[in-house]
Amino acid sequence: MKLTQSAVSHHIQALEQTLGIELFERDRSGLKLTKAGLRYWEDISTVLHQLERAAMRAVAGDEVGHRLNIAVPSAFANFWLMPRLSSFIECHRDIMLNLTNRIDGENALISNDDAAIELCEGATPSIKAREILSLVYQPYASASLIERSGVSRDSNGALSTDELMHLLSNAPLIRTSMVGAWTAWIKASGLSSPSLAERAEQGPVYAQASLALSAAMGGIGIALLPKYIVCGAMDTGQLVRLSAVGWKANRGYFLRWPARQSGNLALMRFEAWIASQAEAEAAMPTRD
Numbered sequence: 001m002k003l004t005q006s007a008v009s010h011h012i013q014a015l016e017q018t019l020g021i022e023l024f025e026r027d028r029s030g031l032k033l034t035k036a037g038l039r040y041w042e043d044i045s046t047v048l049h050q051l052e053r054a055a056m057r058a059v060a061g062d063e064v065g066h067r068l069n070i071a072v073p074s075a076f077a078n079f080w081l082m083p084r085l086s087s088f089i090e091c092h093r094d095i096m097l098n099l100t101n102r103i104d105g106e107n108a109l110i111s112n113d114d115a116a117i118e119l120c121e122g123a124t125p126s127i128k129a130r131e132i133l134s135l136v137y138q139p140y141a142s143a144s145l146i147e148r149s150g151v152s153r154d155s156n157g158a159l160s161t162d163e164l165m166h167l168l169s170n171a172p173l174i175r176t177s178m179v180g181a182w183t184a185w186i187k188a189s190g191l192s193s194p195s196l197a198e199r200a201e202q203g204p205v206y207a208q209a210s211l212a213l214s215a216a217m218g219g220i221g222i223a224l225l226p227k228y229i230v231c232g233a234m235d236t237g238q239l240v241r242l243s244a245v246g247w248k249a250n251r252g253y254f255l256r257w258p259a260r261q262s263g264n265l266a267l268m269r270f271e272a273w274i275a276s277q278a279e280a281e282a283a284m285p286t287r288d
Helices: 005-019 035-063 074-091 143-149 161-170 181-189 194-199 209-217 227-235 265-283
Strands: 024-027 030-033 066-072 095-101 115-120 127-141 222-226 247-258
Touching: 030 035, 066 074, 066 265, 074 095, 074 115, 074 209, 074 227, 074 265, 095 265, 127 143, 127 181, 127 227, 127 265, 143 161, 161 194, 181 194, 181 222, 181 247, 209 222, 209 227, 222 227, 247 265
Parallel strands: 066 095, 066 115
Antiparallel strands: 024 030, 115 247, 127 222, 127 247
16 A cells, blocks of 8 residues: 555544544554454454455456465464365365465454464354364374383383383473363373472473474474374374373364354355365274
């Protein structure tokens, strides 16, 4: 639009004066939508999106069909979505699917995306949701870390309870953004002890699951990870599952979209496709 910051500020103030309400809270960190501003955005955003799409179609002519913008976390995209995505593109050639990185904490209502795949608890007011993947966490470590620790495995590669306890009590317990996961898993496993419970909250933090995966493969420590992200590393022998006990998180991956997008036919087709992929994933037998 080639507007200066002062020009944008002037337009915002003029709009607020016209409406007779404050749209933004102003502080040293910048601007934040007020409740009234958020309601106003919800009401006008559908029209703005329609204008944007109309402009793109006018410029591109008949070559452009439906455009769909989906924000997605990088780990989920790399390990789950991208290996499956070709089937959607093959069956829906009239849809141009654009993927952007999802930033934690970004409000889906005020982004420019049609929908987002998020690690969350599901639907909220004004936001519809479809569950894609529930997350069950189990502990994994590299074979080299197990060897360095001096513990031994049986002929099936399993650890005894004592050996597992020794390993958990001495190797770093890698934490992720799933706060409290180690404490919850330890309780589910029946291995609770005061010292182990204390160590569960003291390990290094690798906020993204993909970073925790790399750290575990590199022998840095033991990571609690969901199945979808470890399958490749298990197949190549880079990781060893230390216990069959799993802890199901209270959050999972959901496709979420503002209620105003429910008439978006391209989005509804993407929802149907990703739901079928999720159902196929859930029907697959559990891997050892």
